Amino acid sequence: MPIRVNIDMMLAKRKMSAGELSQRVGITPANLSVLKNNKAKAIRFSTLEALCRVLDCQPADILEYTKE
C-alpha cells in the first residue's frame, strides 16, 4: 500500500512505548500492531484524532505517501 503509517518514529520521538500508546488511544495492542505493520486497510478519523492527540502531532507526521 502506498500509504505508510510511521507510528514507530513518533513513538521514539515521544519516548513512549507501544503498550502505553494503545492504552491511551483506546485501541487493542493487536490493532496497534496491525497499524504499525502497515497491514491496516483503513483508519478511522476517531483513531487518527486520538493518535494525534496522544502523540501531540499532525496526521502528516504519522501518515506518509510513497509512490509504488
Added chain:
Amino acid sequence: MQWSNNNSLKLSKISLWVFGVCLGIACAAAPWYGLLCKYIFGRTVPTLRYTLIVLFFAIPAYIAVHFLYKLLTNIEKEQVFTDENIRCLRIISWCCFAGAAVFFAGAFKAVSCILLCALAAFIGIILRVIKNVFERAVALQNENDLTI
C-alpha cells in the same frame, strides 16, 4: 434475540438429522417400494428404476447434508463469513446440480422426474447466489477487521 437464534440453529440441526434419517429409510426401503405400491395402491411400479434413482440421489444428498451440518456448526461457533463456509456452500450447490443430473437421467424413463430435476437445479442456483453474497461478505468483513 439470542434465545431465538440458538433455537433456530438447533431446529435447523434437528431438521437436518430428520432429513438424513428419512433419506436413509428411503434408501433402505427402496427395493421394497414396488411391493408397497402394489399392496397399497394396487399398481405396479418399476422398482429397479426407483431404487437406482433414490440410491444415486442419496450420494450427493448425504454429501450436502454433511456440509450443511458443518456450515451450521461453524455458524454456531460464530464463524459465519469465512472461506470455509464459502467452500461448504459451493459444494452444497454442486451437490444440488448433481442431484438434478440424477433426476434428469431418471426423466428419460419417468417424465415426472423433470420437475424434481428443475427443483434441484433451481435450489442449486439459489445456493450459488448465496455463495456469491458470502464471498462479498467475507471481503467486507476482512476490510472491516483491518479498519482500525
